[in-house]
Structures are given as structure tokens and as C-alpha cells.
Amino acid sequence: MQTSDQHAESGAAGYDFRAIQERWLPVWEELRPFEANDAAAGGGRPRKYVLDMFPYPSGDLHMGHAEAFCFGDVLARYWRGRGYDVLHPIGWDSFGLPAENAAIKRGVDPREWTYANIAQQKASFRLYAPSFDWSRVLHTSDPEYYRWNQWLFLKLYEKGLAYRKASWVNWDPVDQTVLANEQVLADGTSERSGAPVVKKKLTQWYFRITDYADRLLDDLDALEGQWPAKVLNMQRNWIGRSTGAEVEFEIEGREAKVPVFTTRPDTLYGATFMVVAPDSDLAAELAASASPEARMRFQEYLAEAQKQSEIDRQNADRPKTGVFLDHFAINPVNGERIPVWAADYVLADYGHGAIMAVPAHDQRDLDFALKFELPVRVVVEVRGEDGEPLPDPAESGVATAGDGILVNSGPLDGLGKAEAIARAVEVLEERGTGRAAKTYRLRDWLISRQRYWGTPIPILHGAGDSNAGEMRPVGEAELPVRLPASEGLDLKPKGASPLGAATEWARVIDPETGEEWTRDPDTMDTFVDSSWYYLRFLSARDDTQAFDPELARRWGPIDQYAGGVEHAILHLLYSRFITKVLHDLGYLDFEEPFTALLNQGMVLQDGAKMSKSKGNLVEFASELREHGADALRVTLAFAGPPEDDIDWADVSVQGSAKFLARAWRVADDVASEPGAEFSAGSTELRRHTHRLLADAPGLVEQYKFNVLVARLMDQVNVTRKAIDSGAGAADPAVRESAEATAMILSLFAPYTAEDMWAKLGHEPTVALAVWPEPDPALLVEDEITLVVQVNGKVRDRLTLPASVSESEAETAALASEAVQRAIGEREIANLIVRVPKIVSIALR
RNA sequence: GCCCUCGUAGCCCAACUGGCAGAGGCAGGCGACUUAAAAUCGCUUCAGUCAGGGUUCGAAUCCCUGCGAGGGCACCA
Numbered sequence: 001m002q003t004s005d006q007h008a009e010s011g012a013a014g015y016d017f018r019a020i021q022e023r024w025l026p027v028w029e030e031l032r033p034f035e036a037n038d039a040a041a042g043g044g045r046p047r048k049y050v051l052d053m054f055p056y057p058s059g060d061l062h063m064g065h066a067e068a069f070c071f072g073d074v075l076a077r078y079w080r081g082r083g084y085d086v087l088h089p090i091g092w093d094s095f096g097l098p099a100e101n102a103a104i105k106r107g108v109d110p111r112e113w114t115y116a117n118i119a120q121q122k123a124s125f126r127l128y129a130p131s132f133d134w135s136r137v138l139h140t141s142d143p144e145y146y147r148w149n150q151w152l153f154l155k156l157y158e159k160g161l162a163y164r165k166a167s168w169v170n171w172d173p174v175d176q177t178v179l180a181n182e183q184v185l186a187d188g189t190s191e192r193s194g195a196p197v198v199k200k201k202l203t204q205w206y207f208r209i210t211d212y213a214d215r216l217l218d219d220l221d222a223l224e225g226q227w228p229a230k231v232l233n234m235q236r237n238w239i240g241r242s243t244g245a246e247v248e249f250e251i252e253g254r255e256a257k258v259p260v261f262t263t264r265p266d267t268l269y270g271a272t273f274m275v276v277a278p279d280s281d282l283a284a285e286l287a288a289s290a291s292p293e294a295r296m297r298f299q300e301y302l303a304e305a306q307k308q309s310e311i312d313r314q315n316a317d318r319p320k321t322g323v324f325l326d327h328f329a330i331n332p333v334n335g336e337r338i339p340v341w342a343a344d345y346v347l348a349d350y351g352h353g354a355i356m357a358v359p360a361h362d363q364r365d366l367d368f369a370l371k372f373e374l375p376v377r378v379v380v381e382v383r384g385e386d387g388e389p390l391p392d393p394a395e396s397g398v399a400t401a402g403d404g405i406l407v408n409s410g411p412l413d414g415l416g417k418a419e420a421i422a423r424a425v426e427v428l429e430e431r432g433t434g435r436a437a438k439t440y441r442l443r444d445w446l447i448s449r450q451r452y453w454g455t456p457i458p459i460l461h462g463a464g465d466s467n468a469g470e471m472r473p474v475g476e477a478e479l480p481v482r483l484p485a486s487e488g489l490d491l492k493p494k495g496a497s498p499l500g501a502a503t504e505w506a507r508v509i510d511p512e513t514g515e516e517w518t519r520d521p522d523t524m525d526t527f528v529d530s531s532w533y534y535l536r537f538l539s540a541r542d543d544t545q546a547f548d549p550e551l552a553r554r555w556g557p558i559d560q561y562a563g564g565v566e567h568a569i570l571h572l573l574y575s576r577f578i579t580k581v582l583h584d585l586g587y588l589d590f591e592e593p594f595t596a597l598l599n600q601g602m603v604l605q606d607g608a609k610m611s612k613s614k615g616n617l618v619e620f621a622s623e624l625r626e627h628g629a630d631a632l633r634v635t636l637a638f639a640g641p642p643e644d645d646i647d648w649a650d651v652s653v654q655g656s657a658k659f660l661a662r663a664w665r666v667a668d669d670v671a672s673e674p675g676a677e678f679s680a681g682s683t684e685l686r687r688h689t690h691r692l693l694a695d696a697p698g699l700v701e702q703y704k705f706n707v708l709v710a711r712l713m714d715q716v717n718v719t720r721k722a723i724d725s726g727a728g729a730a731d732p733a734v735r736e737s738a739e740a741t742a743m744i745l746s747l748f749a750p751y752t753a754e755d756m757w758a759k760l761g762h763e764p765t766v767a768l769a770v771w772p773e774p775d776p777a778l779l780v781e782d783e784i785t786l787v788v789q790v791n792g793k794v795r796d797r798l799t800l801p802a803s804v805s806e807s808e809a810e811t812a813a814l815a816s817e818a819v820q821r822a823i824g825e826r827e828i829a830n831l832i833v834r835v836p837k838i839v840s841i842a843l844r
Numbered sequence: 845g846c847c848c849u850c851g852u853a854g855c856c857c858a859a860c861u862g863g864c865a866g867a868g869g870c871a872g873g874c875g876a877c878u879u880a881a882a883a884u885c886g887c888u889u890c891a892g893u894c895a896g897g898g899u900u901c902g903a904a905u906c907c908c909u910g911c912g913a914g915g916g917c918a919c920c921a
Contacts, residue, residue, distance in 0.1 A: 186917075230915065233848040237917045244921085262921060275921090313919090320919085345919040355921045363845090364919050441920060568916085638869070640857055643849095645914095650856045652870055658884090659869085695860090707858065710868030717868090724885090787864045792902055794864055830901050838863045842901040 014668065015661035017628035020755045021127065024764070027754075033765050034131040036087040038538075038551060048084045049555045050076040051534055052130075053563025053571070054091045057117035058098045061124045062620050063603040063610065063648075064564065070633045070748075071600050071642045071705065072562040073130040077747045078700045079559075080131070083770045087555055088131055089537040091138035092118050095146070096526045097175060097192055100453040100491055109486045110453040114141060124621065128629045129750055131767060136540040140529035145536065146455040147480030148546035149529055152578070153458060154473050155585060161208045162447075164471070168279065168348070169446060171200040176493030177450045178204055180525060181443050182238075182570045188313075199306070205448035205457060205522065209577045213440045216576055217241055219592055227597040228643060231568040238569045240441025245425050247356060247434040249274060249329040251340065253289065258282060258329065261351035261439045264361065265428065266420035269409035270379035271356040272369065274329045274340045275322065277348035278302045286325045286340065294326035298342055305344045313344065320345060320368040331356075332433035333424075334410065343368060351439045359393065366399040380404040380417065445574065447525045450497040452489065454523030456481045460508055464516040472517070481519065497521035530571055531578040534558055534593060549587050561594040568599070598703055601645035603636075610648075618648050630749035631657040637748050638709040660752045663716045663745060667738045667756035671729035674761035681733025683778070685722045688715065689737045690778040693771065696744050709748060715741055735760065743769050788813045789840045790822040806833045813839035 037043070052072035055065055076088035094114050103110040118139060125132070138145055156162040170179040174193035178200075183191045190197050209216075217239045220232050244263035251258055260274070276283045278301060287298040301323045312318070322343030329340050345364055346355050359369035359376040369376050376394035382404035384390050390400050403417040411427060412420045428434030448457060458481045462470035474481055484505035489498045500506065500521035508517040535547040538555055542548060557579075572594070579593040602609060605616040623632050634656040639646040678686065692715050699708040719737045723729045739760055746753035746766045757766035786798045786809055796818040800809065810833050813819055823843060830842040 230849060234916050237847065347920065350920050655869060713868050789902070832901050834863065840901045
């Protein structure tokens with residue numbers, strides 16, 4: 001039984017998307033045409049690894065998934081059509097907090113919720129029909145997967161790239177777990193729970209990503225043009241390298257010198273005080289040897305500072321605060337004695353947690369100096385746009401940070417900023433009190449989490465008398481360290497990992513020594529899971545190794561990665577880091593995992609992000625049911641450039657369905673036999689078809705899917721006309737056009753294209769049909785339209801043979817009556833001929 | 845404050861990367877089919893490219909300034 005609406009969309013003329021879906025789905029499942037060929041020789045065919053960011057199983061697929069997987073699938077199908085062996089796998093990023101929170105809410109095991117959602121998503125994918133290689137499916141929450149996650153951890157641990165330290169960390173008070181820096185939003189709230197993040201001092205596991213900061217930054221240059229400019233920019237900002245100098249200051253009464261980092265070593269003579277972060281070890285140490293009053297002041301200040309939330313602390317408008325630490329430092333270039341203060345505008349974990357303050361040329365230092373009446377000394381004379389010297393910062397309250405001539409600076413006097421920086425570094429190096437240096441905004445990656453639903457960290461802690469305080473890795477042969485059953489464990493967030501309460505699980509007795517050990521109770525950040533999953537697809541069923549390096553050589557790196565821009569920093573940065581580590585360990589011969597990246601935009605409704613709470617949700621499942629997979633995919637591909645957001649209010653799924661029916665009817669109308677000699681067909685239509693074949697690859701490779709769909713619409717329109725009022729349905733050129741249309745359309749509408757392919761008398765599947773090469777003879781025009789401009793205005797259009805020479809074109813242009821009229825009595829100043837296009841005449 | 849994108853018909857978007865502003869679609873209009881409507885088919889209206897300046901024979905495209913939208917970083921020394 002059908003509603004009238006459905007009946008309308010199935011099309012009165014015989015196109016019925018439901019029947020077509022039901023016809024081809026079982027055929028494809030039988031044929032399994034998308035299982036990738038791993039063989040070394042590979043039949044001599046080139047390879048492409050096309051990957052979509054794997055989904056998180058929170059409920060059913062939504063429109064965002066529909067969009068992302070549509071674009072990834074277009075690319076995978078495209079390369080197959082070009083004759084490549086394509087690897088296009090799918091899996092699930094199935095560890096993580098939402099499952100655990102849902103499990104707590106419903107009182108069920110996280111496994112149950114997770115695997116039920118995966119089953120639902122698999123069923124939706126089945127109908128949506130991306131060309132996945134299902135034989136390699138993986139779930140990161142399977143022990144067969146996280147076993148190798150643990151292996152990866154051990155490799156980093158052996159290399160000294162995984163370590164434990166006590167530090168101030170981001171704490172999510174709602175989810176009751178630590179967060180990586182990357183998971184704290186710009187406004188100081190958690191990207192997960194939305195709660196304001198607080199700082200806690202805890203001992204946690206870190207990956208030493210900062211060791212790779214330079215490579216992670218510099219290697220971005222090679223991705224220019226292959227990755228969206230926006231993502232490159234975001235990664236560069238995030239790594240945040242600054243170059244400058246490290247300057248060592250002596251502190252009176254202290255043995256060791258204190259290094260500070262500055263980007264402006266040229267202003268060293270203008271340093272009038274030093275500031276250290278109140279929560280740094282140095283501040284505590286200096287306070288300890290200060291006068292009792294100073295010590296008291298400091299302790300009060302520190303306590304006050306630590307009460308601040310991240311949000312308050314990040315407010316740059318807030319007045320400067322600080323306390324004098326009752327110590328003096330010596331400026332290494334001029335021997336000047338300057339006071340040392342503690343102030344919270346200096347961060348403990350950036351640079352060295354201490355700065356030299358140059359109030360004349362740094363606004364923050366100036367604000368501080370004016371408030372606490374510290375001296376301000378100009379050492380760079382900066383001029384404004386009008387060429388006049390800028391007013392004295394001490395008077396104006398505005399620091400002068402620009403370029404200028406150095407004064408009051410000994411050997412630097414008279415130099416410009418850039419020369420002065422270079423000279424200052426030389427001076428420091430000569431005296432052994434400093435050097436050129438770089439520092440980064442990037443911090444080490446905090447990977448431990450105090451939650452249940454993740455990969456257990458494969459480390460044992462000594463729990464006996466003889467081994468107290470010791471730490472030892474679990475042997476590789478003993479992996480995986482399986483998660484204990486959740487039954488009987490309280491998963492509610494309470495600040496300590498639930499695994500700690502699984503006493504049976506946690507207790508390990510060494511069979512040889514009888515020593516008692518306790519398992520590390522924390523689990524890994526799920527971004528560890530996703531940092532290398534693309535390699536596991538190569539060896540998804542291999543229980544002897546994480547992945548086969550030979551297969552990685554064969555398939556890697558990923559030729560085409562597709563996914564949302566929300567992972568522009570987190571996942572992509574971590575994955576790049578882990579790839580470089582695996583390269584350095586000798587497992588990979590490449591250093592960058594993702595050669596090309598496509599970020600799709602979001603699917604909006606009436607300009608707003610869709611959400612249940614806003615009531616503007618367009619359901620993937622219902623769209624799929626009402627319009628079918630093909631119409632949905634065509635709509636998404638046609639809406640605009642893939643990187644742009646799609647507003648569902650601006651698109652028409654009905655329009656897409658109409659187009660598909662028109663395309664299908666063209667194939668249905670073809671009246672010539674398969675194998676008909678195309679060269680006997682209408683040249684006009686053939687030219688159109690071959691131009692499409694010639695342009696389609698460039699359009700796909702430049703992600704201009706919307707343009708390619710428009711070209712397909714055009715092709716269908718032109719072919720329709722040829723059938724109805726031109727060459728006729730029996731003309732072989734009509735068949736040629738319909739076949740080309742089916743092949744290219746199969747990127748967007750696999751069901752419709754398959755049905756067209758069958759109507760045209762071919763065996764399934766169109767997905768493996770290699771596109772014909774365009775005939776160059778049909779791409780050459782025999783006539784061109786030459787535009788003649790006089791003083792920038794189009795005065796005539798001349799139809800000329802394509803072979804026309806420059807001088808012939810010039811003669812023809814000047815012979816035009818309209819052109820002569822435009823020229824009139826005036827003299828020609830310049831005449832430019834660009835042959836197939838234009839003749840441009842400028843008059844004096 | 846620093847950095848990155850982007851502004852083209854009523855709407856979504858094209859424009860061979862400096863050469864006739866229009867490929868495609870939505871919406872609108874007219875017509876055919878129909879008892880009628882839906883669907884289908886055919887035809888069709890619609891902007892001079894956010895504003896201003898510059899380079900050029902020629903600018904939507906390159907450069908500068910401004911306005912507007914979106915995004916990243918930010919007491920980061």
C-alpha cells in the first residue's frame with residue numbers, strides 16, 4: 001500500500017526507487033564487489049586507499065553521516081571507475097564516554113548499548129550502500145583491537161614517549177575525568193560535558209607529542225593544496241611555535257640561573273623586573289627563602305590564584321595582580337639588579353614559567369608596571385604612521401611593540417628590530433648567558449582517563465614491600481589486558497577510575513617471584529584508538545601483529561581522507577604524531593598518514609545546526625525511507641561545494657528524485673543493441689558525451705561534485721532532446737550517452753545507475769565498469785566563437801573555423817562592421833589577439 | 845589583538861584559474877496532457893559579481909582599503 005505522495009515519487013513512468021533498491025541490494029551482497037585486493041602484484045593495477053572518518057555509535061546514523069559518507073563514497077567509486085584497486089573500509093570508534101554515560105543512566109553494560117547502536121548503524125549503511133569492504137570491519141572496543149592499542153602504548157613507553165608525571169591538569173567536574181588540552185574549548189569549558197573545566201594537580205600518563213612539534217609543524221607545508229587551508233591554519237595555530245631567545249638570569253642568593261624565554265631579546269636592556277608564575281616550582285622555592293612577610297603574602301596570593309576558574313583566568317581584561325617575592329635577579333647584559341615578582345599572568349607551563357618584563361614594549365608588562373609603580377624604560381624608539389615618535393608608554397599607558405631604532409641598549413643602539421634581535425642573540429651566546437630558542441603552545445598529550453569504557457593501560461604498579469613504587473609494563477605476550485565485566489562495578493563518575501574497584505582484576509601476582517602488583521586503573525583517551533585505526537584495516541583479522549608493514553607499504557599512506565572539520569586539530573594531529581612515531585620505530589615508510597583531506601560542511605536546517613532540542617531535526621532514516629538512498633545522496637552532492645554547509649531548507653530531494661527518474665527513462669528508452677557501433681551515431685550528441693567523459697575526472701578530483709551532478713543533468717537533458725526530437729532512440733550515440741551517464745551517475749546514485757546498466761544490457765556491476773577514454777577527435781571544436789571587444793565592450797561575435805590563425809582573426813575582427821562602427825574615426829592604440837577566445841582593441 | 849576562509853539572479857550554486865557573467869537546480873510565470881488535480885513534458889522571467897580605489901587592452905577572478913559573514917589562536921612572553 002502506498003500513499004499518494006510515495007506514488008508520485010516513484011514516478012508514473014516506471015521509475016520505482018524502492019523496487020530498484022530491493023532488486024540490487026541482494027545482488028551486490030552476493031557479488032561483494034568492494035573487497036579490496038591485497039595481492040602483491042595486484043594485477044598491475046594502481047591502488048588507492050580511500051577512508052572516511054569512522055563513526056561513533058551514538059544512536060542511528062544522522063544526516064551528518066549521510067553527507068560525509070556520501071562524499072567519501074563518491075571518491076572511492078570514482079577511483080574504481082578509473083581502473084584502480086580501491087581499499088575503502090569501515091569500522092566503529094566504539095569506546096568512549098557517551099556509551100558509559102548511557103549505560104549508567106539505563107543501568108546496563110556499555111557493551112550492550114554500544115553494540116546495539118553499531119548493529120543499527122550497520123543496517124542503515126546497508127541500505128545507504130556506501131561501497132565498503134565489509135570483510136575488514138573493526139570496532140575499537142573489541143579486545144582484538146584494543147590489544148594492539150596496548151601494544152602501541154608499550155612501544156611508546158619503551159621509546160620514552162609515554163611517561164607519567166604530576167602536573168596541573170584539566171578536570172571535567174561533570175564527567176569526573178581529566179581532559180587533554182585539545183578537549184578544552186576556547187571558553188574554558190569541556191567539549192564533552194560543557195562544564196567549566198577546573199585545574200587539578202594529578203599524576204597522569206602523557207605522550208610526548210612536543211618532541212615532534214617541529215616535524216608536525218614543518219611537514220604541514222607539504223600538505224598545502226591537499227588539505228583545506230583552514231585545517232592547516234588551525235594546526236599551525238595550535239602548535240604555536242614562537243622563535244626568540246632563552247636568556248639566563250642570575251638570582252641573588254641562588255646557585256642555579258633562571259632561564260626565561262622571550263621573542264624580543266632586542267629589548268633586553270629594557271627589562272626592569274622579572275615575573276614568575278605563582279604555581280611554578282621556582283615561585284615556591286623563592287618564597288621559601290623570602291622574608292616571613294613576603295612568604296605569607298605569596299601563599300595568600302597563590303591560594304587566591306588557584307581558586308580562579310579557567311574562564312576567569314583567561315579573561316585578559318582583568319586587572320593585573322601579583323606579589324613581590326623578596327628576591328632580585330641580575331640582567332646578564334647590563335648587570336642591573338631587578339626585582340622578582342610572582343603574577344598569574346605568567347603561565348607555569350609555557351616557556352620556562354618565568355619572563356623578563358619589558359614594560360615599555362609589552363602591554364601586559366606595562367599594565368603590571370603601572371599598577372605596582374615599577375620603572376618603565378624605553379629601549380626602542382617607535383614611530384607612528386605619521387612618522388612622529390610615539391608617546392612615552394609610561395605616560396600614555398600604551399606599550400610600543402612595533403619596529404624602531406634601539407636606544408639605551410649598549411651595543412644594540414642604532415639597530416633596527418630585526419638586526420637587534422640577531423645581535424642580542426650573538427651577545428648572549430658570546431657571554432654564555434643565552435641562546436636562540438623556540439617554544440611551543442602545544443603541550444604533551446594527556447592520555448589517561450578515570451573512566452571504564454576504554455583501553456586499559458598495560459602497566460603494573462608495585463604493591464608489595466619489595467616492589468613498592470616500581471612500575472613495569474605488561475609483557476606483549478600477555479596482551480590484551482581485557483576490561484573486566486562491568487557487572488558489580490560502580491561506573492558512576494567519582495574521580496577515580498572504576499577499574500580500581502575491580503580488585504580481582506587489578507591484583508596480579510608474578511608467578512615467578514610471587515611479588516604483588518596492581519594494574520593501572522586508568523583507561524586511554526579514545527583518540528589513541530583512532531590515531532592508528534587506518535593501519536588496522538590493512539590487517540583487521542591478523543592476530544599476530546597490529547598491522548602488516550608490507551601491506552602498509554602497499555596501501556599507505558591514505559590517498560584520500562574524508563571527515564568533519566571538528567577533528568581538524570584533535571584526531572588529525574594525534575594521528576599524524578603516531579604515524580611519525582611508527583615511522584621512527586621502523587614500521588612505516590611514510591611520515592604523513594593522510595595525503596589528501598576533504599572536510600565536509602555541516603547539514604543545517606533553517607540556518608541552524610540540527611538538534612532534537614531545537615526541533616529542527618531532519619531524520620536520516622525517514623529521508624532514506626521516503627526518498628531512497630540515491631535521491632538523498634544526489635541531493636547532498638548537488639547542494640553545493642562539499643566543504644560548505646548545506647541548509648536543508650535550500651535543497652530539494654524531490655528535485656533529485658525527478659532527475660534520477662529522467663536519467664533512468666533515458667536508459668529505458670534506448671533502442672539500439674549493446675555493442676552498437678558508436679561512431680555511427682550523432683556527432684553532436686557524441687561530442688557532448690565525450691566532453692562529459694573528459695571533464696568528469698577533473699571535477700571529481702577537485703571535489704566539484706555539485707558541478708559534476710549539474711553536468712549529468714545537462715547530459716540527461718541533451719539526450720532526452722536527442723531521443724524526442726533529434727537522432728532518435730535507436731541512434732547509437734544515445735546508447736553511448738546513456739552508458740556514460742550510468743557509469744558516472746553510479747558515483748552518486750548506485751542503485752539507479754545499476755538498474756540503468758542492466759536496462760542497457762550489461763551484467764552487474766556498473767561499479768566495477770571502467771570509464772571509457774574520451775575520443776580526442778570529438779573534443780576538438782571545428783568552429784569557435786571569437787569575441788571582439790573595443791575598449792572593453794563586446795562589439796561583435798564572429799564564428800570562425802577552429803584552425804584560424806592570429807592574423808586571420810585580426811583581419812576578421814577588423815572587417816566586422818559593428819567593430820568598425822565602434823572604432824569610428826579614432827586611432828587604434830593596442831590590439832590583442834588571444835586566438836580561440838578574443839580580440840581586444842584599445843583606442844587612443 | 846594576531847591568523848585563515850568567504851561575499852555572483854528571490855534562493856542554492858557555475859564561470860576552462862585574467863578573456864562573451866550562466867552550466868545545473870529550487871522558487872516564480874506561461875503552455876501541453878487531464879473532467880480536474882498531482883505527477884510528467886515543453887517554453888520562459890530574473891543579477892553585472894558587497895562598496896570604493898588600483899594594476900591591465902581586458903578583473904567576479906590579481907593588489908590595497910572599508911563593510912559584512914564564518915572559523916582558529918590568544919595575559920603564550
